Amino acid sequence: IHWQTAKNYEDILYHKTDGIAKITINRPHKRNAFRPKTVFELYDAFCDAREDTSIGVVLFTGAGPHTDGKYAFCSGGDQSVRGQAGYVDDAGIPRLNVLDLQRLIRSMPKVVIALVAGYAVGGGHVLHLICDLTIAAENAIFAQTGPKVGSFDGGFGASYLARVVGQKKAREIWFLCRQYNAQEALDMGLVNCIVPVEKLEAEGIQWAQEILEKSPIAIRCLKAAFNADCDGQAGLQELAGNATLLYYMTEEGSEGKEAFLEKRPPNFRTFPWLP
Ligand code: 2NE
DSSP, X not given: OOOEEEEEOSSEEEEEETTEEEEEEOOGGGTTOBOHHHHHHHHHHHHHHHHOTTOOEXXXXXXXXXXXXXXXXXXXXXXXXXXXXXXXXXXSOEEOTHHHHHHHHHHSSSEEEEEEOSEEETHHHHHHHHSSEEEEETTOEEEOOHXXXXXXXXXXXXXXXXXXXXXXXXXXXXXXXXXXXXXXXHHTTSOSEEEOGGGHHHHHHHHHHHHHTSOHHHHHHHHHHHHHTTSHXXXXXXXXXXXXXXXXXSHHHHHHHHHHHTTSOOOOTTSOXXX
16 A cells, blocks of 8 residues: 655654545654644644545554653653643643544544554543544553543543443543453444454555445444444534535525525425425
8 A cells, every 4th residue: 555645743643545544653662652733733734634535544652662662642741741731732731632533533534444443541541432443453552541540531431431341340430540461342332343463554545445445425424323322412413524524415405595596486386295
C-alpha cells in the first residue's frame, strides 16, 4: 500500500491512500501521551478526513516502537504539562480539548478503527474506546489510571465503557486501575480481534477495504443509529441529520426548494403518502 502524506504536523502523522486515512500520534518518547497541541492537530486531521468525500475509513494509531522497544497507542494526557485547570498549551491556557476530539470521532460519518499496539491507557484508553472498532496487537495493554493519577473521565470514558463491557466490569476497570492484556480485552468485548503486532496495520487495511465495499449511506446511518441509542438529543440530531440528507436527495424534497426559487407555490400533490 502506498501512503501519501496528507499534511505535515508536529505531534502527529497524517497519511491517505485509496479511501483510507491514517492518523498516527507521534510522541513515542511519551508513550504517545497527548498535549493540547497534539489534540488540536488530531482534531484538524480528523476534520479533514470527515470532509474528504473520498475517505470512508480512518485508521487511528500510535507511532512505535520507541527506542526502548516498547509500543503505545496513547498513554492519555501529558502529565508533564498538566496544570491546575487542565493540560496547559504554549500560550499558558489550560485545556481538556480531548473531549472535543472524542465527540468528533464519535459523530463523524466515517468508520474509525483504532489500531492498538502496546499501551492504551487513561485518556488514551478512552480514545480507542470511542472508535467504532478496535484491532489489538498481541502486546496491547488496556487500562484506566485516573483514580491513581488524580483524574477521571466521567463522560464517554465511564458511561460508554459500561455500555461496551457492562457496569460491573467498567467499575472494576476504573476503581482498581488494573492493566488488561489483549485476550482479556477481547473476552470482555473491548476489542474486535487480536493480531501479531507486525500484522496490525495490514489487518486494519483489510478491515477498511471490506468496509469500503459497502454502501456509504448505509454505514453512516448505522453509525448514527448506534450512537443515538446512547447519546440522547445529540444522538437523535445525528440520526435525524441523515434523514434530512436523504430527504434533500429526493424529488419531493427538491420540489419545495425549486418552488421557492421559482416564486411559485410548491406542488407536493404528485407525491404519495406512503403507508
Ligand atoms: C503508559 C505506562 C503504563 C507505560 O509504562 P512504562 O513503564 O512502559 O513506561 P514509562 O517509563 O512510565 O514511560 C516512558 C516515558 O514516557 C513518559 C514517562 O514519563 C517516561 O518518560 P521519561 O521518564 O523516559 O522521560 N510518559 C508515559 N506516559 C506519560 C503521560 N501520560 N504523560 C507524560 N509522560 C508520560 C506509564 O507510562 C503510565 O502509567 N503513564 C501514565 C498514564 C496516565 O496516567 N495518563 C494520564 C491519565 S488521565 C487522562 O489521560 C485524562 C483523563 O483521565 C480525563 C480527561 C483527559 C485525560
